[in-house]
Amino acid sequence: MTENPAIIEVKNITKRFGDLTVLSGVSLSVHKGETVAIIGPSGSGKSTLLRSMNHLEKINSGEIVINGETMVSSPKGTAEYVPEREVRRICGEIGMIFQHFNLFPHMTCLQNITYAPQKVKKQPKAEAEAEARRLLELVGLADKADAYPGQLSGGQKQRVAIARGLAMNPAVMLFDEPTSALDPEITGEVLAVIKKLAENQMTMLIVTHEMGFAREVADRVIFMADGHIMEQGSPADIFERPQSERLQSFLRSILRT
Amino acid sequence: MTETFSYIAKILPALLEGTKVTLVVFFATLLLAIPLGLPLALGSDCRFRPVRWFCRGYVALFRGTPLMLQLFFIFYMLPIYFNILLPALTAAVITFVLNYAAYLSEIYRGGIGSIERGQYEAAACLGLNSFQTMFGIIIPQTVKRVLPAVTNEMITLVKDTALVSAIGVADLMKNSRSAVNRDSTTMAFLVAAVIYLILNVVLTKFSYYLEERFSRHEARAD
Numbered sequence: 001m002t003e004n005p006a007i008i009e010v011k012n013i014t015k016r017f018g019d020l021t022v023l024s025g026v027s028l029s030v031h032k033g034e035t036v037a038i039i040g041p042s043g044s045g046k047s048t049l050l051r052s053m054n055h056l057e058k059i060n061s062g063e064i065v066i067n068g069e070t071m072v073s074s075p076k077g078t079a080e081y082v083p084e085r086e087v088r089r090i091c092g093e094i095g096m097i098f099q100h101f102n103l104f105p106h107m108t109c110l111q112n113i114t115y116a117p118q119k120v121k122k123q124p125k126a127e128a129e130a131e132a133r134r135l136l137e138l139v140g141l142a143d144k145a146d147a148y149p150g151q152l153s154g155g156q157k158q159r160v161a162i163a164r165g166l167a168m169n170p171a172v173m174l175f176d177e178p179t180s181a182l183d184p185e186i187t188g189e190v191l192a193v194i195k196k197l198a199e200n201q202m203t204m205l206i207v208t209h210e211m212g213f214a215r216e217v218a219d220r221v222i223f224m225a226d227g228h229i230m231e232q233g234s235p236a237d238i239f240e241r242p243q244s245e246r247l248q249s250f251l252r253s254i255l256r257t
Numbered sequence: 258m259t260e261t262f263s264y265i266a267k268i269l270p271a272l273l274e275g276t277k278v279t280l281v282v283f284f285a286t287l288l289l290a291i292p293l294g295l296p297l298a299l300g301s302d303c304r305f306r307p308v309r310w311f312c313r314g315y316v317a318l319f320r321g322t323p324l325m326l327q328l329f330f331i332f333y334m335l336p337i338y339f340n341i342l343l344p345a346l347t348a349a350v351i352t353f354v355l356n357y358a359a360y361l362s363e364i365y366r367g368g369i370g371s372i373e374r375g376q377y378e379a380a381a382c383l384g385l386n387s388f389q390t391m392f393g394i395i396i397p398q399t400v401k402r403v404l405p406a407v408t409n410e411m412i413t414l415v416k417d418t419a420l421v422s423a424i425g426v427a428d429l430m431k432n433s434r435s436a437v438n439r440d441s442t443t444m445a446f447l448v449a450a451v452i453y454l455i456l457n458v459v460l461t462k463f464s465y466y467l468e469e470r471f472s473r474h475e476a477r478a479d
């Protein structure tokens with residue numbers, strides 16, 4: 001994997017909310033075509049790490065490089081971002097899927113998917129719609145093009161959100177607990193879509209509590225706790241041969257429930 | 258009884274003339290104040306301080322002083338201090354627009370503030386700039402949420418237009434008072450009340466229609 005170019009490079013980043021340090025000295029890179037799962041107890045900084053990568057959170061220090069372009073660096077110790085417009089352009093290479101979908105409720109599924117490509121990439125409407133229909137097909141919702149988000153189930157909403165993210169043709173997709181707001185019996189339909197993307201060599205970083213899924217789909221699993229990456233490796237390493245006491249106890253607590 | 262009806266028939270033309278003027282003030286204010294409230298609302302939360310201070314100061318001024326006083330200021334004091342003489346109806350419309358824009362801007366600001374942060378985040382992640390986010394994502398969702406409050410303001414506006422009679426504009430209020438003074442009967446006030454009431458019932462019906470229209474996307478398929 002490492003011979004592939006890095007799509008995301010995070011170097012030694014620190015993020016504080018007031019007195020609370022949520023990320024301390026985290027470094028990680030994600031390479032082209034790789035599917036990386038981040039696991040860990042709540043409050044470990046997983047979501048904040050993800051949100052820092054596309055500028056939803058500002059880091060206090062460290063460096064983030066997306067697709068070869070530096071978004072933020074810390075030559076003098078504290079984080080210095082490139083200008084706003086540049087940040088937006090660089091983050092354009094990143095698609096994001098949220099726990100609560102965040103679809104635009106006043107737009108149909110088709111409009112949700114085509115709005116940004118038309119506005120940001122100046123894609124002609126017909127082209128954007130053709131692409132949107134192809135993506136809806138991919139996520140298994142071809143018949144929902146004209147439905148409003150309020151008419152869909154949670155699982156369907158999340159699949160539309162994935163199609164919306166893919167429509168911008170990002171270099172990498174970030175998933176922030178994509179199934180945590182869903183009823184257990186419908187997480188499968190969303191996970192199946194993500195799995196399909198993994199098979200198509202989409203570069204993905206997934207924060208998840210679905211251990212079975214992480215084990216099956218991820219090329220690499222990262223275990224975070226207390227704002228640090230405690231351990232990382234292949235799913236087999238992490239789930240069958242956990243090294244640290246923290247990971248062992250985390251896995252025990254997960255298995256118990 | 259027939260006497261009453263024939264009296265009403267006699268004064269009705271003047272009252273309807275007045276109603277026309279009332280409606281002119283109403284619609285001119287509605288058409289101008291509704292859009293003007295938006296830049297004020299956005300400005301009140303602007304990161305650029307002078308803009309924020311200006312907008313908040315403006316709102317404080319126009320919400321903090323009586324509408325009647327503002328009307329007198331524009332109509333009587335502008336000519337004295339700034340040598341700007343406006344026709345009474347123009348002065349009335351300007352005052353109402355300035356005043357109602359302040360109230361509406363606060364309603365809009367509340368509506369915009371009620372949109373979930375996730376909507377902004379999703380828009381940012383799709384690469385939308387702040388203009389596209391505001392006008393494509395946030396404001397369309399705000400419309401439905403502010404409609405009841407805006408309707409409330411518009412109903413108040415219908416009744417507030419009666420104030421223009423204080424600077425001599427021949428609206429429904431002024432014409433009904435003329436009839437009362439002239440004929441020594443308060444019947445004209447009763448008729449005026451019914452006309453105001455009818456205007457507001459129509460307005461309320463229309464706002465329900467709009468609310469329904471803007472809630473269409475919430476209708477469930479099943």
